[in-house]
Amino acid sequence: MYSLGELADRLDLPFSGDASRAITGLASLASAGPGDLAFLSERKFLQQLLVTRAGAVILSSEYRPECPVDCLVSDSPYLAFARASRLFSGAPIPAPGVHATATVSPSARVHASAALGPNVVVAEDVEVAAGAILDAGVYLGPGSRVGERTRVYPNAVIYHDVWLGSDCVIHSQAVLGADGFGFAPGPGGWEKIHHVGGVRIGDGVEIGAGTTVDRGALEHTVIEDGVIIDNQVQIAHNCRIGKNTAIAGCAGLAGSTIIGANCTLAGGVGVVGHVEICDDVHITGMTMVTRSITEPGSYSSGTPMSTTGQWKRNAVRFSQLDAMQARLVRLEKQS
Amino acid sequence: MYSLGELADRLDLPFSGDASRAITGLASLASAGPGDLAFLSERKFLQQLLVTRAGAVILSSEYRPECPVDCLVSDSPYLAFARASRLFSGAPIPAPGVHATATVSPSARVHASAALGPNVVVAEDVEVAAGAILDAGVYLGPGSRVGERTRVYPNAVIYHDVWLGSDCVIHSQAVLGADGFGFAPGPGGWEKIHHVGGVRIGDGVEIGAGTTVDRGALEHTVIEDGVIIDNQVQIAHNCRIGKNTAIAGCAGLAGSTIIGANCTLAGGVGVVGHVEICDDVHITGMTMVTRSITEPGSYSSGTPMSTTGQWKRNAVRFSQLDAMQARLVRLEKQS
Amino acid sequence: MYSLGELADRLDLPFSGDASRAITGLASLASAGPGDLAFLSERKFLQQLLVTRAGAVILSSEYRPECPVDCLVSDSPYLAFARASRLFSGAPIPAPGVHATATVSPSARVHASAALGPNVVVAEDVEVAAGAILDAGVYLGPGSRVGERTRVYPNAVIYHDVWLGSDCVIHSQAVLGADGFGFAPGPGGWEKIHHVGGVRIGDGVEIGAGTTVDRGALEHTVIEDGVIIDNQVQIAHNCRIGKNTAIAGCAGLAGSTIIGANCTLAGGVGVVGHVEICDDVHITGMTMVTRSITEPGSYSSGTPMSTTGQWKRNAVRFSQLDAMQARLVRLEKQS
Structure with a gap:
């Protein structure tokens, strides 16, 4: 619970109204009650503002005259709301310490402020930095590293030689560092290419539930700072994803694909191997990318739905x- | 093992033949032996009926004269077979009780008839109802609830504030309640929207292996009673899936998608966010749904395969x- | 670390150069240093050969005169490289034995040379053969079998009555043997078909991270020897995959699909149920297969990407x- 005045302070925003008003949660304009903070980010929700029962609303100054309740004023109401959401997040934060049922190699270096939940397994030569959280059942393979304040949710698996930067979020059932799908045709069938590269993940990266990022064949698979990846995305061996690129659910990248910075791949996009996509490319849902893209812009494929x-x-x-x-x-x- | 007479009793069906005949398993018409129960649900398998070696066959009355072996008569042979399959299911049922290696918060309320397998983790304020089964390695986050007779298979993960109704089946590696893919663009990159909504799942819902259902941003993600979802399906934040809708493998729904009741989405279907699909809509495999659907019926997209x-x-x-x-x-x- | 002479011996290849040269790792022609072994498999990399700093290069005899460094000569340089990669694989191999935190049923038969990691759960009547490795958190259901030298990576789940051959690799979060998506429409909604078939997996099969292979309804789901399957692939109930077929990431096969031997399905391919694909068929990425294929060859669907x-x-x-x-x-x- 915060007072409106405290919220204004923490979000560094001017406000109108009762500084002592108690704000206990977040809600949409339409469903908010007197204890809730809502936000207006698009003109199309203006009608909802006019009748909102919210305790306070984050909005830009142009809508201030029309706001029937208290408000916080921001040039970027959606961004301000994102920052407010952190204050009200109900995600439980475990206390530091190693649970009695965790198995930690004597050669691992686990910072005293890290939290390791039940049944966590930390193999030899692992580094777990200050403030990191490994939830129940997480596995960290030999030589892996988890940066400061990075959280790994239950049962996610991190193979050997996978490094995670600081402030990352890895959701449950993600697999980082499994073998790439590399095989050579031999006289008796496929012969496996053993993958000696690892995975290198930058700072502030979020990886969704069930997403897989394979290790590299010779060099590392690389995910740069600030990349956000949704659930059930497949990133094959030796891909490189540029800074702040966003990849939505069910997308799949074949091996050695290079994606630039500040790109967005919508849900279900597929990218063949060994192509390169430049910075600032946006690809619409379920597009099949079969060649490199050298010009920023928006790209698509597929056919429209009908009966x-x-x-x-x-x-x-x-x-x-x-x-x-x-x-x-x-x-x-x-x- | 059941006698034919017992089966007829339990399935509430009339039968012809030897009431004492021992039925030990299920099989198809083509491969069944004298101890097996088979079924005929479509005329195209009639030739197989004529030569079947099954002990007994479930069929509709019109085929009774042509059946060379004992039979159970049903208006809905496939449905009767589904009910028979329950009797012969080899799926092992663990005994009630909490395994010695489980970690259960003192504030959790676990019914004495529930079964918690090895390494199960139950966080604070969780409720596990009568007859629920949590298999090995399952994680239940704070404040989650599992209804009566619901079974959660090994290593599935349920985040905080996710409620499951009664008689649900959740398969391994499913993730219920991970954060939605919501981020606001900020001056230094993406800023996370912390998701304060939960997930609400009705009664009699089945969720396949590796399927992910994200929690809501402000309000809950909702899956209504009787919904069946196959493996590796992605349900994003704030989706609502109507009663008895079926979603096949590898389908993906973007955020705030609303699906009506009694719909079927075939494998690999993708639905963009913020659209609404009315009741009784059927979508064929790999269709890309980019707009709302307001009329019941069948919808498709894609191109035909050729060389x-x-x-x-x-x-x-x-x-x-x-x-x-x-x-x-x-x-x-x-x- | 191997000397060049030892490598030549182990790979059974002739060499030119200094038999005592120390080779400590693998690298690409472009990035290799004096301790690295590289390879040349395609003419397009010839320019890289001319300036490579590798300690030694695997190449075919035609390029030997142009190689500026020591070399190993092979008719199939890529295959020879695959074999070399095994020698340099950094994948840690756990020592035989059962970890103190593992839960093993008294009725399970676990070979003394098998390695069971922390929190492994082995149910009743399971067989684990010589040299098998079950990494942390793996679950083996009742009556399942794991063949010699097969490795199952952390947190993978194997349901009851699933048999794995020898020399298989199962990656993390794979689920083998979950129920197929089979339901009969009943008066009150869907009624579950309980799946009494199991899964039978041959020798030398690799299954990627997060891949799901459902159990059969009546008969088994079958994956034959030498099949390789990438990450996040969905194989539905009663599929049969023929010998040495390769299935790339995010592909999905609906129920009762039969795929022949020596096929390749590229990433994101979808196959409807109850079709049959003959041997030696190659399907390009994201193709929608809606009918049986009776002639070997390459098949495609989809539309090209544009702005x-x-x-x-x-x-x-x-x-x-x-x-x-x-x-x-x-x-x-x-x-």
Whole structure:
């Protein structure tokens, strides 16, 4: 619980209203009650502002005259709301210390301020820095490193020689450092390429639940500072993801793909191996990226949804497109 | 093992044949032996019925004259078979009690009839109801609840403030309640939206292996009664899935998507965020849903498979479609 | 560390140069230093060979004259490199024995040479063969079997009645043997088909992180010898995957799909249920397979990526394709 005045202080924002008003939670404009802080980030929600029952609203100065309740004023209301959300996060923070059921190698260096939950396993030569949190059942393989204040949620697995920077968040069931999918065809079948590279993850990286980042074949797989990755994303061996790039759920990157900085890949995007995408590229959902991209901008593939009946009629014509083109050429010659 | 007469009793079906016949298992018509129960649900398998070696067959009355062996008669043979499958399920059921290696918070309320396997971790203020089963390595975060007879398979992770109804099945490596993929762009990069909503899951819900259901940003993510979700499905923050809807493997729903009741989403379907799909909608495999659907029915997108050579010739024409349209218009004006 | 002469012996390859040269690691031609072994497998890297600083290079005899450093000569340099990679793999191998925190059923048969890490759970009637490695947190359900030298990485889950052959590698968070997605529509909603089949996995199979292989409804789901499967692949109930087939990341196979031997499915491929794909079929990335394939060859679907602006103009025409076809026919009649 914060008073409105305390919130204004912590968020470094001017406010109007009752400094002593108690704010106990966050809510949307439409559902907020008198103890809640809401926010207005887009004009389309203006009607909701006019009738909101929130205790206070974060908004830009232009909407201040129309706000029926107390407010905090910000040039970037959504960003200010993100910062406020940290204050009200209900995510439990475990106390420092090593749980009695954890298994920690004598050669591991675990900072006294780190928290290791039940059944955590820390192998030899691991480093766990100050303030790091390893939740229940997390496994850290030999030689791995976890930076300051990085949190790894329950049952996530980190193989050997995987380094995580500071202030990262790794969600449950993520797997960092499994072998890349590299095999050579031999006379009796596939022969495995043993992957001697590791994974290097920068600071402030978030990796979603069930996401997999494979280790490199020879050199490391690299994820730079500030990258955010959603759930169930597959990052293959030797990929390199540039700073502050965002990758949404179910996207998949094949081996040795290089993505620049400040890119966004929407959900379900697939990228073939050995291509390079420059900075500031945005790829819409479920796009199939089969070549390098050298110009910033937005890229897409796929076909629009329709009723299955209509779709079938059009889809069958897709298979005739080249023939249709030939027919067009013939008609043009005749005309 | 059941006698045919016992099976008829338990399934509440009339039968023909030897009531004392021993039935020890289930099998398909084609592979069943004298101790097996098989079923006929579609006419196309009629030839297999004529030569089956099964001990007994579940079938509708119209096929009874043609059945060479004993039978159980049902209007819905497939449904009757589903009910029979429960009797023969080999899935081991652990005995009630808390394994010596489990870690249970003193503030958790665990019913005496619940079964907690090795290395289960139950955090503070958790409720585990009568007959619930938490298999080895399951983690339940603070304030989570597991309803009566709900089973959570090994190593699944349930974050804080996630409530499961009764008679649910949650498969291994599922993650319920991880943070949604919400970030605000800030001057130095992405700033995390801390998610204060939880997850609310109804009764009789099944969630597949490796499936992820994120917690809500402000309000809860909601999965209603009777929903069935396959493996490796991604349900983002603040989605709401209506009663008895089925979602097949590898589908992905972006944030704040609302799906009605009695829908089916086939494998690999992707749905963008903030759209609404009404009741009784069926979406075929790998469809990209980029808008709301307000009429019940079947919907599709995608292109048909062909040989790679043919596909390349047609795909290149896709990129010329708008130009082809212009050429068509020109020809039509000339004609 | 090996001398060049030892490497030549172990890889059974002729060499040129200093037999006593110390080789301490593997690297690419471009980044290798004097202690590294590199390889040349494609002509396009020839320029890198000419200036490499590697200690030695694996190459075919035709490039020997141009190699500025010591070399090992092989008809299949990539395959020879794969074999060399095994010698330099940094993957830690745990010592035989059962960790004090493991929970092993008295009825399980665990070979004395097997290694069971912390918090491993082995249920009743399990068999773990000689040299098998079960890393931390692995769960083996009742009646499951793990063959000789098979390694299961941390937190992977193997349900009851799942058999793994020898020399397999199962990566973290894989789930083998969860229930298939089978339900019958009943009067009150979906009724579960309890899956009484198991999973049978051959020898030398590799299964990636987060991959799920469901158990069979009546008969087993089968993965034959030498199959390699990447991360986050979904194999539904009663699939059968033929010998030496390779399936890349994020692919999904619906129920009862049969894939032949020596096939390759690229990343993100989806296959509908109840189809059959013959031997030697290659399917390109993100293809939607909606019918059986009876001829070896390469198959594809999908549309090419373009800028979002261009894509929108073309995609809208996709929905008019059948109408465009009709217009073409009309013009052809007129001409």
